[in-house]
Amino acid sequence: MIKNRSTGLSDHHVIAISVFALSVLGLVILSSASAIIAHKNFGSNDFYFWRQLGHLSIGLILWIIAYNVPYLVYKKPSPYIYGASILALFLVFIPGIGADYGTSASWIDIPFLPSIQPAEYSKLTMILYLAFLCERKKDQIKDLMNGLMPLVMVVALTVVLLILQPDYGTTLIICFIAFSIIFIAGAERLHLLGGFIMGALMAIIVASNKQYIYNRFTAFLDPFADSLGTGYHIIQSLIAVGSGGFWGKGFGNSRQKFEYIPEAQGDSIFAIASEELGFIRVVPLVLIFLVIAWHGFRIAQKTDDKYGKYLATGITSWLTFQAFINVMVVLAMFPTTGITLPFISYGGSSLIVSFYAVGILMNISKFGGVIVRTNESRSINPEKSFMNKSLYQKHRWR
Numbered sequence: 001m002i003k004n005r006s007t008g009l010s011d012h013h014v015i016a017i018s019v020f021a022l023s024v025l026g027l028v029i030l031s032s033a034s035a036i037i038a039h040k041n042f043g044s045n046d047f048y049f050w051r052q053l054g055h056l057s058i059g060l061i062l063w064i065i066a067y068n069v070p071y072l073v074y075k076k077p078s079p080y081i082y083g084a085s086i087l088a089l090f091l092v093f094i095p096g097i098g099a100d101y102g103t104s105a106s107w108i109d110i111p112f113l114p115s116i117q118p119a120e121y122s123k124l125t126m127i128l129y130l131a132f133l134c135e136r137k138k139d140q141i142k143d144l145m146n147g148l149m150p151l152v153m154v155v156a157l158t159v160v161l162l163i164l165q166p167d168y169g170t171t172l173i174i175c176f177i178a179f180s181i182i183f184i185a186g187a188e189r190l191h192l193l194g195g196f197i198m199g200a201l202m203a204i205i206v207a208s209n210k211q212y213i214y215n216r217f218t219a220f221l222d223p224f225a226d227s228l229g230t231g232y233h234i235i236q237s238l239i240a241v242g243s244g245g246f247w248g249k250g251f252g253n254s255r256q257k258f259e260y261i262p263e264a265q266g267d268s269i270f271a272i273a274s275e276e277l278g279f280i281r282v283v284p285l286v287l288i289f290l291v292i293a294w295h296g297f298r299i300a301q302k303t304d305d306k307y308g309k310y311l312a313t314g315i316t317s318w319l320t321f322q323a324f325i326n327v328m329v330v331l332a333m334f335p336t337t338g339i340t341l342p343f344i345s346y347g348g349s350s351l352i353v354s355f356y357a358v359g360i361l362m363n364i365s366k367f368g369g370v371i372v373r374t375n376e377s378r379s380i381n382p383e384k385s386f387m388n389k390s391l392y393q394k395h396r397w398r
Contacts, residue, residue, distance in 0.1 A: 011295040012067075012362035018288050018295075019063075019343060019358050023056055025285060026344035032252045033272040034265035034346060048265050048346050055348040059355030066359025070367055074128050074360070075307055082129035082154070088118035089161040106165045119162055119170040120349040124357050126158055127177060127314035134185035135306045141187050148191050151182055163206065168213060169337035173322050175199060180317035181310050184300070220335040233268075236261040237330045240271040248278025265346040267338055270330045285344075286327060293320040299365045308364040315361045319354060 009017075027049065034048035041047070074081065092098035092105050099109035109115045133151055140147035155178040162171045183192060207213045215230040223231030223238075240256040243249065254275045257264045264272050274282050296316025303309045319342050326341040328334035340350045 010365060011299050012365035014295045015292055015358060015362055015365070018291050019355070022285070022288055022343035023059075027052060027056065028251075029269060029273045029276075029344060030265060030346055032254065032276060033257050033269050035252075036257050036259060037265060040259075051348070052346055052351070055351045056355075058348075059352045062352060063355040063359040066356050067362045067366070069363065071308055071311060071360050071363045072305075072367075074311075075132055078125075078128040078132040082125045085118065085122045085125035086157060086161065088116075089122060089158070092118060092165060106167050114348070117347075117349040119165070119167050120347075120353050122158055122162070123170070123173060123177065123318050124315075124353050124360075126155070126174060127181070127311060127318065127357075130154060130178060130181050131307050131310035131314060134181060134310050137185070138306075139186075141182070141185050144188075144191055148182070148187055148195075151178070152195065166210070167338075168206075169325075169339035172325070172337060173318060173339065176321050177314050177318045181314045184313045185306075185310060216336045220332065223332065233262055233336055234332050237268060237271040238332055240268075240275040241331065244275040244278045244282075246279045248274075248276050248281060251276050266340060267326065267345065268330060269345050270327055270341055273344075274330070286323075289320055289323040289342075292316070296320070296361055299361065303364055308367075312361055312364045315357045319357065 030052055031046065031049045035045040038047040038049075039045050088108065091108050097108055097110060098105050099107040099115065106119055107115050107117055130151060133154065134141060137147045137151070141151070142148075155174065158174055159171050162168075162174065179192065179196070207217060219226065219230035219234055223234040225231060227235055236256055240254065240261055243255070249255075254264075254272050256275055257272050261268050261271055263269075270282070273285065293316060296312060296319075300309050300312035300316065303312060322339055323342050325334060325337060326339055326345075329336055329339075340347050342354050343351065
């Protein structure tokens with residue numbers, strides 16, 4: 001069990017407290033940010049709040065399950081889990097099963113069943129499989145053709161399906177997650193640099209051929225060039241943040257949520273929070289994500305098991321990178337991407353899978369330092385004997 005000297009709390013306890021705090025804050029912020037659009041669309045100010053509370057309940061149950069199930073159980077079936085995720089990404093293109101949201105065909109909507117967004121689950125399934133492959137490759141990962149390229153092909157398959165939807169925000173997150181895991185696994189830096197350059201060139205090509213992506217980038221460079229068109233979203237976000245000032249307008253007093261700002265309950269919820277709560281109150285929210293990043297990467301650093309190390313790296317990279325990209329978009333420091341703020345924005349798929357991922361991360365903290373002890377042999381396979389508690393003792397980091 002990984003302990004924090006300064007607080008006496010284990011890293012997974014700190015993460016649990018941080019995530020719970022974010023979730024409570026998220027419900028409070030959502031109850032205000034979504035009131036106007038909820039009343040307009042559903043006749044109830046609290047529609048999104050109660051829906052999110054339901055998602056949160058499911059997420060908490062899965063969080064507890066993931067925390068108590070040893071993370072090594074995902075190792076062998078990870079190729080099949082990843083395969084199921086790829087199948088789900090294919091299903092969004094099938095008429096009668098897939099459903100559009102805005103400009104993206106990104107949902108599976110089967111009658112009498114809850115709608116799901118496979119792209120959200122693909123983040124976790126790719127982490128599980130990529131961690132499995134990186135552990136198997138070991139020193140081979142330094143070899144370009146036999147080590148690195150198979151990993152790149154796995155990532156590329158997911159990326160292609162996301163681009164076809166299109167979902168460029170999730171594509172960005174997936175690429176960053178993959179880069180983080182492969183870097184920690186020991187890939188040659190020259191190979192990674194080459195991959196980054198090729199990825200950047202591909203992004204430029206795609207952006208050049210997709211008018212709305214090009215428009216988002218030009219709007220990021222100068223939103224006031226088309227203030228009522230491509231730059232509208234950015235300008236309204238800046239108005240919300242700026243008008244909030246240091247102390248904020250007060251809870252429930254946002255003006256921008258009156259449909260001036262798009263997706264007030266989703267991608268733009270940080271702008272509404274900044275307007276109502278002000279700088280002094282939203283800074284702690286951002287700092288909570290930094291706390292999660294610190295302890296998540298600390299878990300990865302201190303974990304003996306390579307598979308657990310790569311899982312912890314991937315999960316922490318995903319949640320924290322996504323959070324800071326969302327905040328940067330609202331502050332006009334990054335082009336609009338359409339990704340949610342973890343644990344805060346409205347969205348069932350995002351919230352549920354994020355909770356499950358945190359449960360896995362906490363389990364790695366709990367069991368990542370476990371060592372095998374047996375009188376019969378000094379070389380027990382942890383994957384086969386992990387459930388046999390008599391062979392294990394918890395190891396505290398010094």
